[in-house]
Amino acid sequence: MVTFVSVLKYEQLKVNKALEQELAAMPAPLRDIVGHVLMAGGKRLRPLLTLLSARLFGAEGPQLYELAVIPEMIHVATLLHDDVLDGAESRRGRKSAHLIYGTAPAILAGDALLAAASHKTASFNIPSLLTCVSEAVLMTAAGEAHEIALQGSLSHSLKEYVDIVAGKTGWLLKGSCRLGALYAGASEEQVEAISEYGLNLGIAFQIVDDALDFADEAVTGKPTAGDIMEGKYTPPIMKYVDFLSSGEREVFREKFRNGTFTDEDRVRIAADIRRLCFDAEARAMADQYIDKAQACLDALPRRFEQKVFREALDFVRNRKS
Amino acid sequence: MVTFVSVLKYEQLKVNKALEQELAAMPAPLRDIVGHVLMAGGKRLRPLLTLLSARLFGAEGPQLYELAVIPEMIHVATLLHDDVLDGAESRRGRKSAHLIYGTAPAILAGDALLAAASHKTASFNIPSLLTCVSEAVLMTAAGEAHEIALQGSLSHSLKEYVDIVAGKTGWLLKGSCRLGALYAGASEEQVEAISEYGLNLGIAFQIVDDALDFADEAVTGKPTAGDIMEGKYTPPIMKYVDFLSSGEREVFREKFRNGTFTDEDRVRIAADIRRLCFDAEARAMADQYIDKAQACLDALPRRFEQKVFREALDFVRNRKS
Numbered sequence: 001m002v003t004f005v006s007v008l009k010y011e012q013l014k015v016n017k018a019l020e021q022e023l024a025a026m027p028a029p030l031r032d033i034v035g036h037v038l039m040a041g042g043k044r045l046r047p048l049l050t051l052l053s054a055r056l057f058g059a060e061g062p063q064l065y066e067l068a069v070i071p072e073m074i075h076v077a078t079l080l081h082d083d084v085l086d087g088a089e090s091r092r093g094r095k096s097a098h099l100i101y102g103t104a105p106a107i108l109a110g111d112a113l114l115a116a117a118s119h120k121t122a123s124f125n126i127p128s129l130l131t132c133v134s135e136a137v138l139m140t141a142a143g144e145a146h147e148i149a150l151q152g153s154l155s156h157s158l159k160e161y162v163d164i165v166a167g168k169t170g171w172l173l174k175g176s177c178r179l180g181a182l183y184a185g186a187s188e189e190q191v192e193a194i195s196e197y198g199l200n201l202g203i204a205f206q207i208v209d210d211a212l213d214f215a216d217e218a219v220t221g222k223p224t225a226g227d228i229m230e231g232k233y234t235p236p237i238m239k240y241v242d243f244l245s246s247g248e249r250e251v252f253r254e255k256f257r258n259g260t261f262t263d264e265d266r267v268r269i270a271a272d273i274r275r276l277c278f279d280a281e282a283r284a285m286a287d288q289y290i291d292k293a294q295a296c297l298d299a300l301p302r303r304f305e306q307k308v309f310r311e312a313l314d315f316v317r318n319r320k321s
Numbered sequence: 322m323v324t325f326v327s328v329l330k331y332e333q334l335k336v337n338k339a340l341e342q343e344l345a346a347m348p349a350p351l352r353d354i355v356g357h358v359l360m361a362g363g364k365r366l367r368p369l370l371t372l373l374s375a376r377l378f379g380a381e382g383p384q385l386y387e388l389a390v391i392p393e394m395i396h397v398a399t400l401l402h403d404d405v406l407d408g409a410e411s412r413r414g415r416k417s418a419h420l421i422y423g424t425a426p427a428i429l430a431g432d433a434l435l436a437a438a439s440h441k442t443a444s445f446n447i448p449s450l451l452t453c454v455s456e457a458v459l460m461t462a463a464g465e466a467h468e469i470a471l472q473g474s475l476s477h478s479l480k481e482y483v484d485i486v487a488g489k490t491g492w493l494l495k496g497s498c499r500l501g502a503l504y505a506g507a508s509e510e511q512v513e514a515i516s517e518y519g520l521n522l523g524i525a526f527q528i529v530d531d532a533l534d535f536a537d538e539a540v541t542g543k544p545t546a547g548d549i550m551e552g553k554y555t556p557p558i559m560k561y562v563d564f565l566s567s568g569e570r571e572v573f574r575e576k577f578r579n580g581t582f583t584d585e586d587r588v589r590i591a592a593d594i595r596r597l598c599f600d601a602e603a604r605a606m607a608d609q610y611i612d613k614a615q616a617c618l619d620a621l622p623r624r625f626e627q628k629v630f631r632e633a634l635d636f637v638r639n640r641k642s
Binding site for chain 2: 077078081084086104105108109110112114115116118119121122123125127128133134135138139141144145146148149
């Protein structure tokens, strides 16, 4: 863990420098709004995965940072669009871009970032990189659309939840790992192993995120149980709904469908979920995916980067916010 | 002209077939909404340009349709996003996608189409195609953002107007032509010549479009002078504003900035613009770009496609709707 966090911190600085160069190359009418989100901090987890993967398979040199910015540009494009479509008011501690610059510029800025990421990818002259990147964008959008189509419904299965999560979060983490391995010229088996690692890491990351949604707001300072307000049917909610009597369940179903929970409901349900350990049980579900990811690493070169990839799994398992 | 229109009609059928295949490959949660716009008709001008350009430089075979769908997928992605950001109610005679399926799915469907277009481009294994496509998307978004930044202002120049138009319309027509030439392995000079052709065709196309905005609604059946309602400062409006007395100009400026023209204003101003021939003068401005595009063709192979490219210019020059 010590290594992972210090590597993450160290690389953040270099990744941010590379991102600033990308920002400077953006067309003038979009530079401010793109910069508002692109340079607002963020863990830079996706670039780190690309860097580690490329180095694990023997690539090195400053050009790796040019590669590593690609998944972050895509990630920020999705953030810009997500904030518009969720009507979100803040992002990474700043007021949302669409509220400052307008909805239209926010949509266009996301489009431009997607295009800039493709352009950057094309500059490496390796067609497989582009297939990797465009698949990740396509599957991310599909995962989000799948989630929206099921919004407010309590009838879908855990399997469908995992499909959604694999799409909206897993595919870009998979793509981040895959990009580095393809660039480094890793063997097909190696590319697949690190891709699987990234996908499972991403699924685990999102499950933990969905469990953390029920954390005590007296501790975190953030509103709890936002997902029940947004009609997102996540594992802690699935367990909670199973636990309700059929009368209670009907009341819950109605409010979940129409997004009519009160703030009081929200805080009470979150407290119940914590008291009944449904958030902890959901985290235990994430462990299955962490174990799968772990297994993918076994066949890979025993280098420093492999150790950091292992620690990234502990980071996801243990994160508190 | 006879040739151009019949070639356009003939190819539309084959392009539509290829687009249907792309649609079938889209992720399930987005297929309906993408299909709503992708298969709603449309001239398929961009695919035609790609086909003609590829053939002019010696490429042939059914794979050309796979290439030709790329700029149309990008075009439809921008339509999906534009309708969200303009709050448009209809498109190609159908109710707008975002009004039927929701804003969030419309944004995601646009993102997915952009990604699918990149993915398709990557499948050709020619990195220059990707640079071409991603630049076109980037510049289109930048042109639209530039336009939005100047919305409601009467202070920018004709040069800035042309910059906007080159971005929002010219770059994708340029990209459509360029894509075919790069695929066919044309020489650098040839690639540049056909790119310049496409850019100038696109600028002319948009200038004519902006002149047609003032057509008589008793004739066209469509609301006239939408651009003054949207605060778009186009050539006929520039000429009209120059013609106003300074008192009238202040009143116009105020309403243009705030989008507060009445329907009566709109119809009266359009009638004035037609009576004073400011729409016809704007079309004469388009002729300059048509002439530039024409000149680009002179150095290119004297094949059937060159003739169709010439006729495309007459089509733009003479179009009435």
